[in-house]
Amino acid sequence: MRRRQAGLAHAQQKDRLDRDFQQIGDSIAAKEIEQLQKQLETFKQNLEEFAWKHQKDIKKDPMFRSHFQQMCANIGVDPLASNKGFWADMLGVGDFYYELGIQIIEACMQTRSRDGGLTALQDLTKRLDRMRGKEGRKHQDIIEDDIIRAVKALRPLNGGFEVIALGAKKMIRSVPSELDKDQAGLLLLAQKLGYVDSQLIQKELGWDENRVETGLDRLVQDGLVWVDDQAEDKAYWVPSYFDMMD
Secondary structure, three states, X not given: OHHHHHHHHHHHXXXXXXXXXHHHHHHHHHHHHHHHHHHHHHXXXXXXXXXXXXXXXXXXXXXXXXXXXXXXXXXXXXXXXXOOOHHHHHXXXXXXXXHHHHHHHHHHHHHHHHHOOEEEHHHHHXXXXXXXXXXXXXXXXXXXXXXXHHHHHOHHHOOOEEEEEEOOEEEEEEOOOOOOHHHHHHXXXXXXXXXXXXXXXXXXXXXXXXXXXXXXXXXXHOOOOEEEOOOOOOEEEOHHHOHHHO
């Protein structure tokens, strides 16, 4: 009987110790969370002070603006997420990127019949810079990072605008249809010469004739290539790469 009582007392004592440790653990965790929240709030305040001090550089210097955006992202602040309040009133970053987004839509629409809605980011950057320079007013310089952020801001429109990577190259897709695996493979291969043909595809990718024909037909149907019937082996040129080949 004594052994059973001793065992019961030991179990009860262990339960009490477990509860005590749990309470201590919860208390420590709560304090750590509170400290972390205070640190983040301090970071945000410091970031606002930094932005206030350097607002001219943020607006005019695209590289400085890119680094500032990265600083914001590191502590969970998204200046593009709100059109009102501190960021919009002081920096106007929301207006800047939404205005740039409209210009991106316009530029992509101008070339969609030519490139099928797939535009090289490098080429788009040059065209946007020319467009903005013709507006008759002093414009902010832009870099590729600005365009990428502006394209992300266009997502709610559901227009299919997205930044995609083909190898080391970044492209802007401005149509809802997504590239399938074979299309992406052919476009990546075409970066070497600006075009592909059946012999090149079979040699480099090892596809059989049926797969080659199907993949090329999909590219033609989506307007992503121009067909050169004059070549000995029919060539499929990618207009999105024309400026990149210069």
